[in-house]
Amino acid sequence: MKLADLHLHTVYSDGSATPDEIVRAAKRNGLDAIAVTDHDTLDGLAETFAAGQAQGIEIIAGVEITSRVGTQEVHILGYFFHDDWRDPVFHKVLEHAKHLREQRALEFVARFHQLGIPLTLAEIKACSSCGTLGRMHVALALQRRGVVNSVEEAFERFLRRGKPGFVDRPRMTAAEAIGQIRRAGGVAALAHPGLNNVDKQIPEMMAQGMVGLEVWHSRHTPAQTEHYLAMTRALGLLPTGGTDAHDANPGLVRIPYEHVETLKSCLT
Ligand SMILES: [Zn+2]
Numbered sequence: 001m002k003l004a005d006l007h008l009h010t011v012y013s014d015g016s017a018t019p020d021e022i023v024r025a026a027k028r029n030g031l032d033a034i035a036v037t038d039h040d041t042l043d044g045l046a047e048t049f050a051a052g053q054a055q056g057i058e059i060i061a062g063v064e065i066t067s068r069v070g071t072q073e074v075h076i077l078g079y080f081f082h083d084d085w086r087d088p089v090f091h092k093v094l095e096h097a098k099h100l101r102e103q104r105a106l107e108f109v110a111r112f113h114q115l116g117i118p119l120t121l122a123e124i125k126a127c128s129s130c131g132t133l134g135r136m137h138v139a140l141a142l143q144r145r146g147v148v149n150s151v152e153e154a155f156e157r158f159l160r161r162g163k164p165g166f167v168d169r170p171r172m173t174a175a176e177a178i179g180q181i182r183r184a185g186g187v188a189a190l191a192h193p194g195l196n197n198v199d200k201q202i203p204e205m206m207a208q209g210m211v212g213l214e215v216w217h218s219r220h221t222p223a224q225t226e227h228y229l230a231m232t233r234a235l236g237l238l239p240t241g242g243t244d245a246h247d248a249n250p251g252l253v254r255i256p257y258e259h260v261e262t263l264k265s266c267l268t
């Protein structure tokens with residue numbers, strides 16, 4: 001049986017593995033198809049496709065867009081089975097999301113100055129191996145500065161919601177994320193519903209054009225997996241799944257390739 005892992009991150013967002021390392025590991029781990037779904041960027045895809053071709057693994061273009069339903073953060077996965085992901089307008093939308101993130105980094109700098117810690121934007125950027133700037137990179141910069149001993153301590157003392165260094169992140173709505181994915185010719189699925197509390201909003205997101213639900217995820221409990229599988233059947237959603245690996249270990253969660261076929265058929 002052919003197997004796929006549809007949720008993986010690379011150094012192009014907050015993962016530690018390069019596209020080449022991910023693809024090689026996927027081959028080693030017996031996968032036939034993978035989707036790289038970096039946060040708010042498609043920048044790693046060209047490299048992933050090249051590696052896929054070299055290793056003989058099918059690559060599905062993907063992205064994971066950080067968005068919100070009300071004040072609740074949700075992650076929307078987008079999958080593209082043709083060349084649509086190259087759509088320049090879609091790239092622009094994601095560039096804007098990245099720009100918002102950079103603005104947030106400047107807010108972090110201002111906040112830490114107020115706290116008497118003269119952190120600079122350059123220090124945060126130096127902790128990011130890609131264009132992404134998030135709380136993790138602020139935490140690493142604080143550690144390098146010797147303000148904290150570990151990333152955990154940085155989150156505990158400063159960066160968690162409610163702590164003095166926390167800066168909220170402007171996000172697009174789930175409706176916008178779903179709409180942009182569809183407009184660019186992709187299919188949208190809700191990532192790891194078990195980690196967010198948005199079950200009640202799922203029908204609303206379906207009405208906005210979302211067709212898939214990530215049933216299988218490395219952080220879902222067996223009960224959650226069962227719950228969401230039942231939900232796909234009840235609501236007519238397509239089940240998807242992936243490891244959500246942030247290192248070079250894809251395939252911890254693997255799904256039958258027939259689910260990929262079903263997603264593809266959604267586009268015709
Ligand atoms: Zn996510």
Ligand SMILES: [Zn+2]
Binds near residue numbers: 244
């Ligand atoms: Zn993810």
